[in-house]
Amino acid sequence: MHLHWTPADWELDFSFIRASGPGGQNVNKVSSAAHLRFDIRRSTLPAIVKERLLSLSDQRVTLDGVIVIKAQESRSQEQNRADAVARLIALVQSVAHTPKARRATKPSYGSKLRRLEGKSLRSNIKAGRGRVLD
Numbered sequence: 001m002h003l004h005w006t007p008a009d010w011e012l013d014f015s016f017i018r019a020s021g022p023g024g025q026n027v028n029k030v031s032s033a034a035h036l037r038f039d040i041r042r043s044t045l046p047a048i049v050k051e052r053l054l055s056l057s058d059q060r061v062t063l064d065g066v067i068v069i070k071a072q073e074s075r076s077q078e079q080n081r082a083d084a085v086a087r088l089i090a091l092v093q094s095v096a097h098t099p100k101a102r103r104a105t106k107p108s109y110g111s112k113l114r115r116l117e118g119k120s121l122r123s124n125i126k127a128g129r130g131r132v133l134d
Contacts, residue, residue: 003096007088008044013037014081019072033072036084040065045092052095060091067091 019033040053040061054065061067069091071084107115 003046003049003093005045005089005092005096007038007085011038011043012085012088013039014084016077021072030075032075032077032080033070034077034080034084036067036069036071036081036088038067038069038088040067049092049096053092056095058091 013036015035015037016031017033017035018029018031040050043050045053053061053067060069067088069084069087071080071087073083074080
């Protein structure tokens, strides 16, 4: 399943906080870091994607089923907001992809013979490494 999904504005809850880390006076007075909260259960996502998101063992997903993403790379509030949305979309895309089911197969007769031939060759080499008797 491939999902081309973009969240609606009402699904995204942004709050802006002061970023941590270096940045001099700017970091102390400008609230440019974006906190994005996304409620999985209230979203417009398909049910299977919601289930997968809720079952993720990811620290960004709270016990209440809310994804919390903090973006603080940029000094621009708007860029941090866009980065947070992009990371949310990437997270949703990662669970939307269904991995192909693995089918169990048996090794062919020829491959079994080649494996056993290799083992006997190795065995002969190792057997020849013993002490030489007079």
